[in-house]
Amino acid sequence: MDWTAIRLLYLSELRAALRERAVLINGILIPLLMYPLMMWVMFSGILFVTARFESFASRVEIAGLPAEHRSLLERLEEDEGRVEITEVEAQAGTAAAAYREDVENRLLAAELDAALIFETTVDPPGNAEVLLLSNGSSDQSQAARGRLERALSAERSAWLDRIAEEHGLDGAEWQVFEVRSNNLATGRQMGQFLMGMMIPLFFVIMIANGCVYPAIDSTAGERERNTWETTSTLATRRIHVVTAKYLYVATMGLVAGALNAAAMVVSFRSFLGPLLGRLGGGDGSGFAFELPMTSLPVLLLTAVLLGALIAAAMMILAAFARTFKEGQSMVTPVILLVILPVMVLNDPSMEFTPALAGIPVVNVVLLLRQAIAGNVLWLQLGITVLANAAAIAACLWLASRILRVEEIATGSFEGNLFQFLRQHWRPAGGKA
Amino acid sequence: MSTVQVEVEGLSKNFFDPSRGEVRAVQEVNFECRGSEIFGLLGANGAGKTTTLRMISTVLQPTAGTARVLGHDVASDPVEVRRNLGFYSASTALYPRLTARETLTLFARVNKYPAERTRSRVEEMIERFGLGDYAGARIEKLSSGMKQKVSIARTVVHDPPVLIFDEPTVGLDVLNALDLQKAIQELRDDGKAILFSTHIMSEAERLCDRIAIIDKGRIRACDDLEGLRAATSQHYLEDIFVHYVTGDNTTE
Numbered sequence: 001m002d003w004t005a006i007r008l009l010y011l012s013e014l015r016a017a018l019r020e021r022a023v024l025i026n027g028i029l030i031p032l033l034m035y036p037l038m039m040w041v042m043f044s045g046i047l048f049v050t051a052r053f054e055s056f057a058s059r060v061e062i063a064g065l066p067a068e069h070r071s072l073l074e075r076l077e078e079d080e081g082r083v084e085i086t087e088v089e090a091q092a093g094t095a096a097a098a099y100r101e102d103v104e105n106r107l108l109a110a111e112l113d114a115a116l117i118f119e120t121t122v123d124p125p126g127n128a129e130v131l132l133l134s135n136g137s138s139d140q141s142q143a144a145r146g147r148l149e150r151a152l153s154a155e156r157s158a159w160l161d162r163i164a165e166e167h168g169l170d171g172a173e174w175q176v177f178e179v180r181s182n183n184l185a186t187g188r189q190m191g192q193f194l195m196g197m198m199i200p201l202f203f204v205i206m207i208a209n210g211c212v213y214p215a216i217d218s219t220a221g222e223r224e225r226n227t228w229e230t231t232s233t234l235a236t237r238r239i240h241v242v243t244a245k246y247l248y249v250a251t252m253g254l255v256a257g258a259l260n261a262a263a264m265v266v267s268f269r270s271f272l273g274p275l276l277g278r279l280g281g282g283d284g285s286g287f288a289f290e291l292p293m294t295s296l297p298v299l300l301l302t303a304v305l306l307g308a309l310i311a312a313a314m315m316i317l318a319a320f321a322r323t324f325k326e327g328q329s330m331v332t333p334v335i336l337l338v339i340l341p342v343m344v345l346n347d348p349s350m351e352f353t354p355a356l357a358g359i360p361v362v363n364v365v366l367l368l369r370q371a372i373a374g375n376v377l378w379l380q381l382g383i384t385v386l387a388n389a390a391a392i393a394a395c396l397w398l399a400s401r402i403l404r405v406e407e408i409a410t411g412s413f414e415g416n417l418f419q420f421l422r423q424h425w426r427p428a429g430g431k432a
Numbered sequence: 433m434s435t436v437q438v439e440v441e442g443l444s445k446n447f448f449d450p451s452r453g454e455v456r457a458v459q460e461v462n463f464e465c466r467g468s469e470i471f472g473l474l475g476a477n478g479a480g481k482t483t484t485l486r487m488i489s490t491v492l493q494p495t496a497g498t499a500r501v502l503g504h505d506v507a508s509d510p511v512e513v514r515r516n517l518g519f520y521s522a523s524t525a526l527y528p529r530l531t532a533r534e535t536l537t538l539f540a541r542v543n544k545y546p547a548e549r550t551r552s553r554v555e556e557m558i559e560r561f562g563l564g565d566y567a568g569a570r571i572e573k574l575s576s577g578m579k580q581k582v583s584i585a586r587t588v589v590h591d592p593p594v595l596i597f598d599e600p601t602v603g604l605d606v607l608n609a610l611d612l613q614k615a616i617q618e619l620r621d622d623g624k625a626i627l628f629s630t631h632i633m634s635e636a637e638r639l640c641d642r643i644a645i646i647d648k649g650r651i652r653a654c655d656d657l658e659g660l661r662a663a664t665s666q667h668y669l670e671d672i673f674v675h676y677v678t679g680d681n682t683t684e
Binding site for chain 1: 447450486489490491492493510511512514515517518519521523524525526527528529530534538539541542543544570586590
């Protein structure tokens with residue numbers, strides 16, 4: 001191999017690519033900025049909506065509030081803040097039905113945000129069946145409902161404790177069927193789980209995205225610009241030219257994937273962590289988004305494997321394109337072929353078995369997920385490397401066979417990969 | 433007399449065209465070209481000039497026959513052929529996002545010009561073709577005339593003994609065409625063997641030391657201008673050309 005020529009051509013391709021706006025946008029800016037931007041927008045949006053909810057003054061009507069639950073009013077005013085309460089007497093019989101209809105009409109007309117109706121009261125005093133009415137199509141009504149639910153729940157617990165105490169029972173005795181939950185996962189483990197679900201998926205998408213433009217640019221783009229003939233007159237073997245182009249496409253994919261993974265980790269830590277904390281009512285310490293050090297070499301390895309495989313597959317298809325537009329339509333199936341299994345298999349319960357390690361792309365995603373969780377499965381890692389290396393070798397072999405055909409190299413072949421295979425190979429493998 | 437640099441024997445090329453079937457673009461072409469010689473291929477559009485030159489430059493593979501550049505066979509030793517050859521065509525474009533200097537450096541290095549002398553050679557080419565003010569500009573920003581100069585510099589930067597110019601003046605204005613012709617004559621004077629294709633009679637008459645008239649993929653005649661005049665009793669090359677392509681005089 002003439003590595004000097006390969007290096008010179010590779011560097012020229014990279015230099016030219018980095019001066020092309022589309023390459024910079026697709027290969028560097030989108031992977032780097034998309035997720036921080038997306039999460040910042042999401043974070044800001046959720047904060048905005050939450051603040052808006054909190055700023056609503058809820059108009060609430062409470063009918064038939066028993067004396068034992070007067071403390072509910074205090075809870076609503078003290079704990080929930082902006083609540084405008086209207087109290088009405090309990091209704092009975094036909095008056096009750098008419099009242100309820102009136103409340104429903106006022107809720108639907110947005111004259112009222114929520115209503116609590118204490119419908120029946122049986123012994124012991126304070127025991128009640130409460131109807132909470134709201135309008136699910138109104139933000140304001142939803143906010144009011146939330147405030148009432150929280151206050152009611154607190155009121156109910158306090159009342160039950162009081163009743164139990166009056167009967168000489170403590171909480172553990174009367175709550176004989178008590179459910180207590182305890183999340184054993186640390187914040188770091190929960191963060192790793194979430195990253196393991198999301199990073200591999202977007203990692204694959206971004207590597208594919210990073211390869212698309214360079215793959216088309218270095219094949220169909222050369223034909224469209226009439227530079228293919230110029231390249232053909234260089235004093236090096238065609239396989240060296242193709243190798244340089246292939247390395248360039250794979251590099252762009254690798255860079256896009258690595259930048260994307262780094263940007264995602266930063267986005268998780270800077271935006272998603274605080275956001276999850278805020279939504280959960282905590283201080284953001286529930287999730288810790290930290291990648292284990294062992295995952296970094298695996299991340300790099302998977303970026304190399306995926307970049308190399310996707311670049312090879314895309315170049316095979318793009319080799320048939322004579323124009324950029326043709327190239328775009330030809331490489332689209334590769335993107336789908338890569339993304340679909342990843343999305344289908346994005347199931348957290350899926351075990352990374354040695355058999356799955358034999359399936360290219362899927363194995364990389366599962367390997368990466370395990371690595372993010374802090375597990376390195378050496379057997380599966382070995383099988384993954386071998387399986388992908390075999391797939392890459394097969395793609396490169398096919399690419400070299402294809403580019404040996406003069407009609408393909410000169411762009412005079414009219415058709416795609418499948419038409420080419422039909423014309424040039426018999427089932428036994430001989431050239432037709 | 434200079435040594436033979438390019439030898440072409442029985443060179444043929446067939447294409448398959450879905451609408452026309454098997455097309456015999458070039459049929460058993462024979463000629464040779466020596467150092468310090470401009471050998472012209474004169475023919476109408478579609479006569480087979482470009483296909484012949486593309487086979488010699490190894491862009492296309494011959495269906496039959498051989499071509500050798502400094503003894504290197506185009507089929508079995510294409511890299512050595514390309515190392516000893518500079519190929520210029522009006523349809524051969526430059527890499528738009530590289531600068532003129534980067535383009536020349538790339539072609540010098542990949543075409544095996546000695547690494548330690550590449551920088552000075554590139555600067556020499558920039559000086560010779562008047563590219564100084566534009567050497568650092570991207571090709572896509574240059575005018576057509578400047579692009580053409582970069583193309584010629586790119587063709588000769590690795591100092592190959594054989595040069596191919598395939599209809600180089602197509603699309604150029606008169607002044608740029610004359611500049612190019614002057615550059616080609618200087619290269620011939622430097623000892624290069626030059627294969628030059630054209631369909632413009634005056635250009636062939638002015639530049640070429642020997643002319644091969646090609647029609648329908650076959651060479652109909654091959655000689656210097658005086659020889660062609662003597663053989664046809666015609667004075668003007670245009671009349672000589674018409675004589676061969678409308679008659680039945682085949683020279684192989």
